[in-house]
Amino acid sequence: MLMSSCTYATHLQYHADKYAKTHIPGKTIDIFNGLHYHALLGKHVVVGNQCLAHHYFSNHYDIALGFATDGFAPFR
Numbered sequence: 001m002l003m004s005s006c007t008y009a010t011h012l013q014y015h016a017d018k019y020a021k022t023h024i025p026g027k028t029i030d031i032f033n034g035l036h037y038h039a040l041l042g043k044h045v046v047v048g049n050q051c052l053a054h055h056y057f058s059n060h061y062d063i064a065l066g067f068a069t070d071g072f073a074p075f076r
Contacts, residue, residue, distance in 0.1 A: 012063055031066065 028034050040056040057064060 013060060031064070037064070 024033060031037055037057075041058075043056055045052040045054055045056055056062075
């Protein structure tokens with residue numbers, strides 16, 4: 001399984017590295033130095049109406065997932 005590979009796990013954790021948490025105004029290298037990601041870093045996770053004790057991406061083992069499509073909408 002990919003998650004049990006040390007090499008792959010290291011690649012998944014790159015967002016936790018110091019360089020990925022540095023925002024450079026006007027320059028977006030990837031989602032981890034974007035405005036939205038940085039806005040979430042200091043906020044508590046909210047599920048429904050419940051505010052949880054931890055912050056977004058506060059654990060080194062957290063994984064940020066994204067989803068993009070080319071306009072395909074199966075439920076249109």
